[in-house]
Amino acid sequence: MTAGRLLDHLTSRGDDPALLTADRRVSYRELADDVAASASDLGSQRRLVLLECRNDIETLVSYLGALAGGHVVIPLPADGDHAAVIDTYDPDVIVRGGSMEHRHRAAHDLHPDLALLLSTSGSTGSPKLVRLSRNNLIANAESIATYLDIRDTDRAATTLPMSYCYGLSVIHSHLLRGAGLILTDHSVVDDEFWDLMARHRGTTFAGVPHTFDLLHRIGFGDMQLPHLRYVTQAGGRLAPDRVRRFAQLGRRRGWQLFVMYGATEATARMAYLPPELAVDNPHAIGVPIPGGTFDIEVLEGEPVDGMPADVGELVYRGAGVMMGYAHDRDDLAAGRTVAALRTGDLARRNSNGLYEVVGRISRFAKLYGLRLDLERIEASLRDADVSAICTEGDGELLVAAADRPAGCDVGLVATTASGLPRAAVRVLDVDELPRLPTGKPDLHGVRQLADRIRSDDGVALDLRGLFADVLHLDAASIDDGASFVDLGGNSLSYVSMSVRLERAIGHLPADWQRLPLRELEAASRPRRWWGTTLETSVALRAIAIVLVVGSHAGLYTLWGGAHVLLGIAGYNFGRFCLTPLPRLQRARHLRNTIAWIAVPSVAWVAIALLGTNDYTAANLLLANKFLGPSDSVTAGRLWFVEVVVWILVTLALVCWTPIGDRLERRAPFAFAMGFLTLGLVVRFHGFGMGHAAWFTVVAFWFFAIGWAASKASTTLQRLAVTLMLAVGIVGYFGNPRRELLVFVGLALLIWLPAVRCPSIVTVTAGVLAEASLVIYLTHYQVYPLFGEHRLLGVTSTLLTGVVLTQLLMMARRRIRVRGIRHVNSRTASPAPR
Incomplete structure (x- = not known):
């Protein structure tokens, strides 16, 4: 579809719904008019456009307007640090929230086929970009729409960022078939997301592995979604037991699970697992998408112990393969430099014709003369109930570990699995594993964490301890993916938690009670000088x-x-x-x-x-x-x-x-x-x-x-x-x-x-609110003791309620701690001999 044909395609869908939000419905005809106006605003001379993306109408119209005008777009997350990209590529136009900043006359030499520059999921913030052509976008969207059987009656919710190739592929493939898009930045843990799905009769949504963790936690299996047709998963490997569980759930509920495999360098998708095969083949990535092929090439060089002979590097060929990478402005004029995509994944083709990825070439490290399979070390840690990310750094094995069981020696497990001396293994205790916005492990983030701990001793927030103290729980039992509500927080413990949390992280994020612990820790920022937040x-x-x-x-x-x-x-x-x-x-x-x-x-x-x-x-x-x-x-x-x-x-x-x-x-x-x-x-x-x-x-x-x-x-x-x-x-x-x-x-x-109010007001209000029930219960018996000294009686009543509340909380905490100790003493394993 050429730039000019994009507007014709949108117009041809007439009054069919194109975009649906909490308060708007935009038809394809209206969308075409808005896109034409946006293209006109950009001008006729071909430009390089940096687009700050949100999942809203303004962003999508700006994106389509740039494509319709034949311009080259760099979609990046809103509110991110784009300095490196701006300095390297010097875009002609920067679009933020629908407004355009024309920086200077176009001076870029842009290849005629070039349409899109995307950041790879592994290089967030890096100026290294993937060059994609209009043919890449159209071919991949057509292939996806074909194997998903997308229909003009479908309504897809935007659960992923528009700046991410997976999120963008949902937009391309559904607009290609005249389907509707439910635009939202809400997470699947938000009631508002499911309100929109119900109101607009959503038929599909996409998720990365972390999305499915959230779905499992919120009781997705019990939800009534009569219009849901299929759910797609990509953005990393979903654990086989999760694949099987959600595939079986889909069978019972009348929708299909499509497990998919892809990369930004392939525009988006390279393979999919037919839904009817998911239950029996949950380890597989499936078959190549229509128009694509796979080869498995034997690795050269030193073999890895334990690697089967039929395993090699997975190489993809198809119309979605990128033109090549861009490292600076000069690369924007280059034509195609890549014919086949070497994925860097180790894979094999099973006897049933399905492909299975078994590891990453880049996940191997060489330390102390040993070639280490980092994924196998992580698997050993998982077997010990430790969530971990492993990478190489400064001549040692870095292990970022979370959710370790009580008494587990993570270093010993990693040493045994790797064969390294204990001194070569460095364990980084984290409350949350570093991940990219796409949900993939952030290996660079692990190395940065190691450097930061070296420089400042790694002082971190102890929000898990704070939650445990307020909710009377064992800190070791608190999952960093759980929220205050998940952990049984109620209206009484909420008051104490809100005041103490605000003091701990410097502010109260919106709807904080439903945010996972890891997101609350990430939301920490310096306290504002003009006061604190009081709900x-x-x-x-x-x-x-x-x-x-x-x-x-x-x-x-x-x-x-x-x-x-x-x-x-x-x-x-x-x-x-x-x-x-x-x-x-x-x-x-x-x-x-x-x-x-x-x-x-x-x-x-x-x-x-x-x-x-x-x-x-x-x-x-x-x-x-x-x-x-x-x-x-x-x-x-x-x-x-x-x-x-x-x-x-x-x-x-x-x-x-x-x-x-x-x-x-x-x-x-x-x-x-x-x-x-x-x-x-x-x-x-x-x-x-x-x-x-x-x-x-x-x-x-x-x-x-x-x-x-x-x-x-x-x-x-x-x-x-x-x-x-x-x-x-x-x-x-x-x-x-x-x-x-x-x-x-x-x-x-x-x-x-x-x-917002002074800290003393926040603390005082929090203490009184937390004690309000006990104050209400006891005040009839306390204030009469002071006769006509009414002010003294009221003050004493409030203080009495506060003191009794604290004593009650201490008693509950002590009872809970004794219960935890009793359980631990009964379940503790004998020490090894």
């Missing part, structure tokens, strides 16, 4: 509990704090209980959250019953509103705890059922809004309710407001929740000032995720 829910929780205590003690009259707390409870329910985890795991999280609230509450009521007349036996069951007596002076003192516990119990049962779980996952915002609507109907006595026994049900809509707010991801959705809040709050208390206070508090929860 709005934490700030509101602290303010609300102070309002509750002060109003009850008579220090002031500002009612409504408890109803704000009820909204926050719903907000945290949506964030920490309704996560992408499997159904049974979500149910366990809900059970634990209920226990965190109910157990201390019942314990305090039991203590209070021993020395006061404040409560009755009904309070022990947290059921005073149901069982009475309703005429007791203290009957309603624990109403907030009762409401929260019984709402959580009810919703736990709803979400535990397969149908409730399925509906919530399919449309989380609509599901929450449905319950909010039901709550408002009850609030206006739609079912004739109003008796004190139904107080929990009547107050439910405050909880539902917070729940819906946590699932609102667009401006329109937040407006809808705000409107429902306004409808429900007017006249609810018969006190305009109280209604305004609650409205403002919950509106802030809906619209303002976080605020």
